[in-house]
Amino acid sequence: xxxxxxxxxxxxxxxxxxxxxxxxxxxxxxxxxxxxxxxxxxxxxxxxxxxxxxxxxxxxxxxxxxxxxxxxxxxxxxxxxxxxxxxxxxxxxxxxxxxxxxxxxxxxxxxxxxxxxxxxxxxxxxxxxxxxxxxxxxxxxxxxxxxxxxxxxxxxxxxxxxxxxxxxxxxxxxxxxxxxxxxxxxxxxxxxxxxxxxxxxxxxxxxxxxxxxxxxxxxxxxxxxxxxxxx
Amino acid sequence: xxxxxxxxxxxxxxxxxxxxxxxxxxxxxxxxxxxxxxxxxxxxxxxxxxxxxxxxxxxxxxxxxxxxxxxxxxxxxxxxxxxxxxxxxxxxxxxxxxxxxxxxxxxxxxxxxxxxxxxxxxxxxxxxxxxxxxxxxxxxxxxxxxxxxxxxxxxxxxxxxxxxxxxxxxxxxxxxxxxxxxxxxxxxxxxxxxxxxxxxxxxxxxxxxxxxxxxxxxxxxxxxxxxxxxx
Numbered sequence: 001x002x003x004x005x006x007x008x009x010x011x012x013x014x015x016x017x018x019x020x021x022x023x024x025x026x027x028x029x030x031x032x033x034x035x036x037x038x039x040x041x042x043x044x045x046x047x048x049x050x051x052x053x054x055x056x057x058x059x060x061x062x063x064x065x066x067x068x069x070x071x072x073x074x075x076x077x078x079x080x081x082x083x084x085x086x087x088x089x090x091x092x093x094x095x096x097x098x099x100x101x102x103x104x105x106x107x108x109x110x111x112x113x114x115x116x117x118x119x120x121x122x123x124x125x126x127x128x129x130x131x132x133x134x135x136x137x138x139x140x141x142x143x144x145x146x147x148x149x150x151x152x153x154x155x156x157x158x159x160x161x162x163x164x165x166x167x168x169x170x171x172x173x174x175x176x177x178x179x180x181x182x183x184x185x186x187x188x189x190x191x192x193x194x195x196x197x198x199x200x201x202x203x204x205x206x207x208x209x210x211x212x213x214x215x216x217x218x219x220x221x222x223x224x225x226x227x228x229x230x231x
Numbered sequence: 232x233x234x235x236x237x238x239x240x241x242x243x244x245x246x247x248x249x250x251x252x253x254x255x256x257x258x259x260x261x262x263x264x265x266x267x268x269x270x271x272x273x274x275x276x277x278x279x280x281x282x283x284x285x286x287x288x289x290x291x292x293x294x295x296x297x298x299x300x301x302x303x304x305x306x307x308x309x310x311x312x313x314x315x316x317x318x319x320x321x322x323x324x325x326x327x328x329x330x331x332x333x334x335x336x337x338x339x340x341x342x343x344x345x346x347x348x349x350x351x352x353x354x355x356x357x358x359x360x361x362x363x364x365x366x367x368x369x370x371x372x373x374x375x376x377x378x379x380x381x382x383x384x385x386x387x388x389x390x391x392x393x394x395x396x397x398x399x400x401x402x403x404x405x406x407x408x409x410x411x412x413x414x415x416x417x418x419x420x421x422x423x424x425x426x427x428x429x430x431x432x433x434x435x436x437x438x439x440x441x442x443x444x445x446x447x448x449x450x451x452x453x454x455x456x457x458x459x460x461x462x
Binding site: 023027028048049051052053054055056058059060061062063064066078079081082083096097098099100102104107109110111112113114116118120122124126142143146149150153154156157158159160161164168186187189193194195196197198199200201202203204205206207208209210211212213214215216217218222223224225228231 | 254258259279280282283284285286287289290291292293294295297309310312313314327328329330331333335338340341342343344345347349351353355357373374377380381384385387388389390391395399417418420424425427428429430431432433434435436437438439440441442443444445446447448449450453454455456459462
């Protein structure tokens, strides 16, 4: 989304990193934490599903949902009837949410059960989500959510009409209180375990895209677009 | 995990399905909801990462973590210093959590931006998580978490010793208030959009496992085990 991206600077300081807060500093494996803005953006941009947490009747609720990023803002959309979107709308201060994105890059198999792990990249965003009412911002947000799933797709589909827009709620969460956590590399076995006869290493994982399957009612003269071949 | 699985029955009734509750009935797309026990188990068993939500200082927190299933119980482990595990330990009634597992099976591209969707299978479990103190249950839980990542691996690694066990907290969440949500099939375009020139269909997605990478310090005479080739 380069056109809406804030100008990046190469100078050190707050522009290149998010400020750590009490809840973005992990209690464990602090060396895996990152507040680097570009790294956070890149982890977010590789995903299109997040897990959105909110509190209902004092209890946590975690739901998977699509999202989109525009600069320092994340957007989530849904039916105007959905619970978190209604809750965000009913309050001036917004709805407290936690939005988490996770990529699993590998299964880390150590000789000891204890040191089994995953290679992963995750981003956790804390903050207040607000309902977006400005019509232009709503359109930008909805395009961003489609682009997040398949870059290039928002220009190759019919935009939402007035009736569809009226049925769609959009909430915004600013990237302020945010951290990434990253594990890479092989297993960290104890020295005493190195001679054990168990295979040890990493099974790399990546999402596999299969050949696109046209809709039953698609005109066969419409070819698979280039932006899908690039996935 | 067949040895710990409760006996399945083919008769209809509560044994084959979870009871729906206020918070397991979705406000939208109710036709996608399922309470079928076998279906819920199968979605859980295909995953090894869940997103665990809990409430801290009144705000939601969502963290990715490994988990394991043993019959009607889910287990999550972590350092005894980790926040949710400490919180579960400090309370007799347990810690209110929401544990969510999501598989994305396809990107659903409709002619209209509005009807874009995902094919997915998710499970959402609500309940109180309790710290597991029984040594035998803790061992079963830790084995299950390793087995959930790679079936067959728990017997091909060194089990946790006393010191490692002492550093590991395990919490349990029973499968009581639970639902699955499933979307399959192609896009649902409006009749008025069928003649639009946009490609429409599904891009299938599945996790791709690459060739296992041995640890730098692995004895080259140790071959890749069969249970990894089966992934």
